[in-house]
Amino acid sequence: MTGRIAFVALLACACARPSSGQTGAIEVVQSAGVSNELIAGAGVQLRGLFQPTERFRVYLEAAWGDRSGTGSDVFGTAYPYGGRVDAVENYGELTVQTKGLRFLKAGRYRTPFGLANASDHAYVGFLRPPLIRYGGYFALSSGYLEEGADFVAGAPHLSAEFSLGRSADVGTARRRPGALNKVGRIEGSLGPIIVGASVLRTMPDQPAYFAFGRATFRGVDARWMQAGVQIRGEWIDAVPFEGTTTKGGYLDAIVHTRVMGPVTALARAEKLDYDTPVAAYRLFTHRYVAATRIRIWKGLSTSLGVSHQGGRLTQHRPTTFDAGVSWALRKDFASGQ
């Protein structure tokens, strides 16, 4: 509710200054996939991007997804697969020109922690989320959403972000209601390197009879890209609830050079260490992923991935083969120009 009130207030402020040209777009992304874990999944994401004025944007997103089985994180990258329609991100964003403050956002948006954007997690080709980004592993779920207000201050090469809101999560890992969530982030860049550090203080997503206290996540992330090669990664050190810790991270190499044409190659190495006083519930695992994304025609692409994981996970098989196809359509429109 807090986010919705703030969203309407922001919309009213922005619309007070009409623009000569309004732009917008509707985007639909359909995807389907299958894994040798005998799980198939399909999903649709519908997005609306509207810019009623030069400095104000509205982003609306809904998603539907379903899969034939559970017990695996396949197709769990950034969208819920619960067999129902979920409102995902819905916010208004004002670009503020005054010194220091740059963006003010209100509504429902992804928790701005680390590499948080959907296009990071749902990067076509990665059919599984990072271990540290899957709620089922006592980690920070990529389905976490905040309903509140967020602002970014600073310059393009060094900025700070702060968010205050309530949980509005999608997917299976949904944080308990309680005190307001606080997220802080600093991001800086130097040449081709972009680095960031984030902190999240929130409620646990496990039930109250099991998880006491509050959850705290701290993380660092970095990206570097040159000549078609991107190296990126995150490391998160968390207390998912009182008496437990989750530590882990991932390192991605994404290669797309001219000689590769429509093919993008992906590799990921990652680890997860969940520690609890009860030895039987400890989880230490690592996973290696090799994948490819092939752009077939315009918005149509296919993804193939193989992953091997050690340790104890909820997966059915230690080595998995995943395949997916994705089709994105977009319609832009403009008026008043």
Add this chain to the structure above:
Amino acid sequence: MPARLNSAVRYVVACLACATVASSLSVGAATPGDLQGVVRVAGRTAKEVVVWLDAPAAPPSPGRVTATLDQRNMQFVPRVLAVRVGTQVKMPNSDRLLHNVFSFHDGKVFDLGLYPVGTSRVVRFDKAGLSRIYCNIHPTMGAYVVSVDSPYFAVSDTQGRFAIPLVPDGTYTYHVWRSGAEPTSGTLIAAAGRAVEIELP
């Protein structure tokens, strides 16, 4: 009438006379004006069509010429950009997420990597041709940059209209490019006050 005022009036009258004579002498000479026209494909007006005129004797552009290909709301704006060879195209990231802008096909080859929100990169299009611009992260993002070796070019708007500024009167070979079709050529006559119509099959 005071002498000073009298000489001023005579000066103004002389200037007006000179301007009238100069104006009469210029009748029939090439006077640059906007060449306006409409592009139709199969009888329907067509947007985002690039039209340019051959002008081998045209002087080079004075100073540095720039254009902008923005990244906004997960799309390139404009989707079709025409520039003269040598133009430096700014590619700002006006979104709130990262893009990976690249062009690997014919035309200008580059990969700008990732750069922060609110910053920009510049690419100089130093030879004529078509460059297809994509983002490797967002598959629906795509744009075309048509680099032409001529100062006379334009892109048609949503009603198929285009206007090429400062075209001297004369007969020209024109070229037309649109997405998904082979470039075509023809001849047109540019004259003051005359609109041209380009019909494509």
